[in-house]
Structures are given as C-alpha cells and as structure tokens.
Amino acid sequence: MAVWRQVLWKLLRDRATFLGASIILSLILAAILAPVLSPFPEDVFEFHTANRLRPPDGVNYFGTDRMGSDILSRLLFGARITITIALIAVGTAVAVGVPIGLVAGYYGAWPGDLLMRVSDIFLAIPQVVLAIAIAQTLGPSIENVILALSATYWPFWARLVYAETRSVKNEIFIESAIALGASPARVMILHILPNISSAIIVRTSIGMGATILTAAALGFLGLGAPPPAPEWGRMIAESRDFLPEAWWYATAPGLAIFLVVMGFNLLGDGLRDILDPRIRRAGGRND
C-alpha cells in the first residue's frame, strides 16, 4: 500500500527514528540468533569458577561474571527473556485495553464512566508495588512478572483509546456511517479503529520500553525469572557485590537495558511525527 511505503520512506530518512528502529531490529535478531551469535552458548547454564570475574578481553568481549560465565552470551540469551516479557505483557495490555477503551468511548454515558473508573483504580496503584504483591503471592517466575505487568499496564491503552475514540466519534464521516445504517461493531472496527491505529502504535512502542524497564526493576528485586536465567535486571543485582572493581559486570546489562529502552522511545517518538500529521482532506478554504 502506498501509505505504508511512504511511512517506511520517512522512517528511513529521519535519523533518530532510524537509530531506534535499528536498535529494536538488532534486539530481535540477537534474541533469535542467540545460539549462533554467542561465543559460549553453554555458559548460560554452566559455571566455570576458574574464569570468574575476568575483565573484558579478546575471549570474553564483555568479561565474565561471578560464576565465570561469559557475560556477552548471557546478555544475548537474556534478550529472549526481555522480548518475551515485553511482547506478552504489552500484547495482553493492548488486547484488554483497546476493546475496553473503544467500547467505553463509543457508548459514553454510564458504561463508559464505569470502565474508566475501573481503569482509574488500577492507575492509582503504583505499578511496581502491585507487581511485587503479585510476584510475592504467586512466587517469582517469568509468568508472574508478565501477569503483574499486564494487569498494571492495560489502563494506559484503555484511556488512550477512550480519548481518541471520543474525538474521532465526532467526525462527520463516523456520524454519516451511523446514519447510513452501519452497526456499532462495524463502525468501531472498520472506521474508528483504523483511524486511531497510529496513536495505538506509538503508545505501544513507548510502552514496550517502559515495560522492559519495569521488568528489569522486578528482576533486580529478585522477583523475575529464578536463577540461573540470564535476566538483565537480575544480572545487575548480582553485580552489586563486586562493584566498583568488576565495573564491566553491571555495565554490560545496564547498557543493554538503556539502549533497548531508548530504542523503543526513539521509535515511538519518530512514529508519532510520521503517523500523526493525519491524511488531510483536500479542498480547504482559506480565501
């Protein structure tokens, strides 16, 4: 489609957005090709205590950790965990939040108010605290981190979609679709959703970054995947005892988190600029 080709072209032209997109692409490649790319794939689960805490050199490019495992290899496999958490958590949040926001925004009145108050309640609870509570109750595991994150994230999408739906619903082409006799479901899915999709895409990209950050924070607190899973947040937590001498230990996962979050934010900001100037209707009068 011509529209998407145009978006792609703009994406390539804007340097910051291109950088963001490249980082995300590298992350995905790293996760898929982790077994091929890692110099020591077996290190993820094996210990080589003789090699512990080696600074970066020609063999271990990012040094080794307290168990003597190659940090680069663990980072690459960690990308899989990061992506899984972010994708499922954000995916669930979108799947729950978007329909709720759409229906609430379309019908307004009391069903809309009710749905919005429920999402307000969720927004009022600090995310990390709720996630800790869930993880504490159900035990630390990747599944529970995902559950905790989805439960706290969906209201962001619900509110966004609610607000966007309310404004698009006043557009004449929506009113005329209703006047034409289209059913509410048809109007919502075929007319409103495509017209607010750019806002959802932008929010999702930025939301991915935020989710990865929170997931890392939970890992840091020991609530994520149990050891020896190569979770980035946990890796930083482990490194605390060896700082500042083993500076590379915390630096590598820290940089990885920083880059990925920045990548998603750059991409989101760029997409906002690219997608937002909506296709303007021709024939405006100014004379």
Added chain:
Amino acid sequence: MSPILDIRGLSRHFPIHGPFGRQVGAVRALDDVSLQVMPGEILGLVGESGCGKSTLGKTVMGIHRPDGGEIRFDGVDIAALEPRAQRAVRKHLQYSYQDPGASLDPRWKIGRSLHEPLIIHTTLSTEERTRRVADILRAVGLPEGHLDLYPHEISGGQQRRVGLARILTLHPKLVILDEPTSGLDVSVQATVLTLFRELRQAFNLTYMFISHDLAVVRMMCDRVAVMYLGRIVEIGPTDQIFETPRHPYTRSLLAAIPRIGGKRITVDFWLKGEPPDPGNLPSGCRFRTRCPRAEAVCAQEEPALVAIGLQHAACHFASEKPA
C-alpha cells in the same frame, strides 16, 4: 396522496448542565414540530443558526433521539423502532452533510466507501455491487478511475460528488440535504444545484432541503417551512411564502436578502436586536421581543399555526394584510 414523511409533535430538548452536572434547564431545539413531505416534492427548511432546522434533519435520521412526537416514514413510526429495524429503514432515508465529502472515511478508498452501503443493506454479489457503483459514479459525473483513489487525492468538488454518490447507491426515497451549498462559490453552487435536480429526475427522489440561503431555497423548493427558535412559524408553497409572507419573522428574513438592482435593503432594514437565549425563551410568542407588531396578547399566548389558504402561519395577526 399520502405523505412520505409525516412528522407530528416532534420535540428534542438538549439539557443545560450547571455546576456539578446538575441540570438547570433545557434548550428546546425542537418544540412540537409537525410537517409533512409529499413524495417527489422539495421541501425547504429555512431559518437562522440555532433555529433547529439541522436538529430536525438529524432527529429524523436517528442521529438524535426525539424527546416526544412521531416520525412516520412511509406510514411507520421510525422513532419507535428498535435500533436494528431503524437501521434497516435508513436504506430508504439518507442524509447528506453540508460537505458530503467530509462524510468519507479518509483512510478508505473511494471504491470501498461506495460499496459499503450496499454491503450493509443488500445481499448483492460483488459483481452486481461493482456494476451498481459504476452506474452511480457515472450519474454524478466522475470517471471510474477515481474508485482507486483516497479522498484527499481528489478535489473538494469531486469529494462532494462522491459523497452524494454514496448516499444514492441504495436508491433512497427521501434525501435530507443539510446546508448543501453553504461555503460554496456561486459558480460552483450553480453546478451543484443543477446536479441535485438531475439526480432527482434520474432517481425519483424527494428532498428535504435545509438551508439558510433564501435565494437558493426559492429557486429549488416547492414548499418552504420557516423555523424560529425550535418552532415552525410559517409553512406553505414557495411562491406564496415569498410573495405574501404572513409571519413578521418571515418578512424580516426576506427583507434581509440583498437584491441586486433593487433598493438597498440596508437603508431601511427594520428588524432590531438578536434572537433571545434559547435556554431562556420569552413567554408567549418567541418572536415578540423583536417583533414590531407585538401586542400584549403575544406575551400571554403562544400562537398556533393557522391556515390562510395553503399557507400556515403562527402569528396572532397572520390574517392581516402585510403592510
């Protein structure tokens, strides 16, 4: 002949909310409005902004829910129907916005927008739909190549034509045209009006023509209804309304149109002031605060529409000869 559209005692009130969402009053956008539209005629609906003419059109279309009264379309009270049945009626009753081009989804190609009404209301096969869409497109004077374009890729005038084509694909019986010439240059307006006429011939349409432009209404309509603050103050055949207006408000509207080559209206335009706050209407006749003819009775009694020949006017002094 029975009317195609028969509106009886229609009311639509918009609540006014004070602080803390408390309802403190209501704007009576439509207050006990009754009128009939005969098959094949063009009924003009005129009045100034806020008089309720657009609300009337949108209430008939089901965009607003009426607070009282009946809307009979082909003998069926459509306001009382449940939503699914109401949507089915829309097939025969279409609404054209001030700018029909704005009714096109900017993310849909023209072709998809034109197929949509047929998908909703008919079970035609794709080939049949394609044929029907091509016919309509030809009727509004657009090339077939436009089907693959997005609305922003064609000119404003062409968007208008597509918008009209879209409401005609279902072969409706009644089309409500809401301010169809507002914002158009006269040379374009002339072509649009001609198009409306041709389409009426070709598709055997009945129009409800909502407009604030009396010159256009005079040219297009068989009958005219004049509205003021939610009520019909005068209704009748176009020629009679324009030649012997019975209601002082109609007279002031007519006196306000510039007449090229005639006497300058600004020299002795007599209507003073502006319409009162619609949320706080005067007692009795709504026009009395601006009416030069007003007397004590006008403040006490709200005049009903009375017949003078084919004309009906809601004025206590309607039967007087105009000065």
Added chain:
Amino acid sequence: MTELLAVRDLTLGFRTDAGLARVLDGVNLTIDAGQVMGLVGESGCGKTTLARAVLGVLPRNAAEIAGGEIVFKGRDLLKFSPGALARDICGRAITFIPQDPYGSFNPVFTIGTQIMEIMKWKSPRRVTGHWSEHAPLLGPYPAERRRADMETVVALLDAVQLPQPAQILRKYPHELSGGQRQRLMIAMALLPEPDLVIADEPTTALDVTIQAQILGLIRRLANERNVAVLFTTHDLGTAYEICDAVTVMYAGQEVESAPTDRFFAAPAHPYTGKLLASLPRHDGEVAGIPGEVPNLVRPPGGCRFHPRCERASEACRSGKPPAEMLDPGHSVRCFHPVRPAA
C-alpha cells in the same frame, strides 16, 4: 475625490511544497478617501492576500513580493520598515475587521481590558514623539487620557448600537453573540480614527438578518466618519448593498473595476457576466461556470480566465490584456469585452 490608496502592479507569490504559487499577478487597485470599495471574487482569487498585503501582515518567510507598490497617502508601504509600519500605519491609519471576530479576542481577558490596552497605544490622543513610543511597554497611561479614551470607547460602542456599553466592557468574549462581537470589532476598528478600514468578509459567518444590520452599520459609519473601506466578499449581493465601487478578481488578476451601479448593470468582462449569471434566480435557470479554478503554481499564461472563456482567442493565451477604460471609473482587462448593445 483624492486618491487614498493605490496598489500598482503588485506581484507576489507564496512558497509552497509544490513550488511558488503566483497568488497575485500585477494587480492594480485604487481607493479614494471615504470610498467603500468592494473586492469581489471566488475562493483562491487572491482577494484576502491583497487585503493582507495592504495591511502589511503577510507572512514574511513564505511570501515573496516580486514587484509593484502599495501607495498609501503618497508613501509606498512596501518601503517601510516593519517597526515604522507597526507604529504609524497598522492599527492606526489602517485598521482591520476580521471574518471571525471570536478568534480576534483573547478569551482570558474582559473586553474592556483588551480595548483599553489597544487605546493605550493607538488612541488618537496619544502623544507623538514621546520616548515611550520606542519602549511602549514602559510608557505611562495618564489617568486623564485614560478617562477621555474611555468616554470615546463608550460613545463608539453606542454608535455601533451595542446595548449597555459599560456592561459589555466587563464581559468576556464568549459571553457575547456573534453579531455583538462583530459590532465590537467594528467599534475597535474605528477607535484610532483611521483613514482606511479593511473588512475581510465581515458578514460571512453571520445570519442574514444580522448581516443586514451589520452592513447598514458599516455603511453609515463609513459615510459619517469619511473612512474608506476595502470590503472583501464572495457575495455579490453584499457588495451591491454597501459598496461605492467594485473590483473583481480572478485567479490573482483583477479583471474589472467599476462604480457599483455600472458594474451590475453593464458588466464588461466575460467572467463578471458569468459570475452574475451564476446567482440563483426565481425562474430556476442558473448557469454556473464550467471548469475549475486554475492551479496557481502553474497558472495559464496571458489572461488566466482564458481556459474557461468562450470568447478567448490566441491573443488571450499569449499576453495579459491591458486595462482599458470603458467609462470614467470603469476599467476592464479583456481583449474581447462584452459591450452593451447600443
């Protein structure tokens, strides 16, 4: 009558993504002191651009003035520095009535505050040559002058038939109706006692009865105060009502200019004739103009109306017709003007 404003051969364009849009192509326009001049034309004909050029408010980064002059009281406004223009001309000798009066008020201040703020700098009573003219924000507003200015304001609100002026001044813009706001704009445009008021479609957003009131008001005040008005409109009926003379523009060229009665009785340019024939008539016959307004990035050469004109000849395509005087005050730019049957 003395010539107040003369626009001569003004040519300017706007830079757009598609290229330079030639919005004005050698336009001429003259207004005498106290004359109400109608500038008539359809969307995109350049009438608003011309009005803004006279007012000196064209966007400097997008507009490209290629030639011509705007002579106001003997001085070329295009040669003024922006500072001098703002100090001596804009808002003083030339004032403005907009199409949308609501957008011209700041919604967070009362009407009175906003009017007095303008009076502080633009009042006819201001002292000229005072140091504060160069540092306006620091200048004093003497109580005595303030009181006198206030009286002028109230008197003028009365003149534009706003009921209870003192109360209106205490209101916020959203508390007034469209008609009241437009009356207020007229009062504000007249406050500095200007020589020329530019009214850009001032009645387009109003209902017919309010339009009739406002037109009558502009006409009467302009006559009483001997103020010239440049009145742009797309509505020929409105132009007939209040103008002394009318100039028609098409696609950035002025095509005909004549005293109002003569203009409507004996239009000479084919475009003017077609425009008049497009007006709705009782008998239902209406002509319209086939074709569309040209793209100003690539306008047709010569007379820009030639692609839609059945009188067009080779001469029309190759060169722009010179202005021909048919009668005193009646000029037309056409190689084949319509002459009234003798």
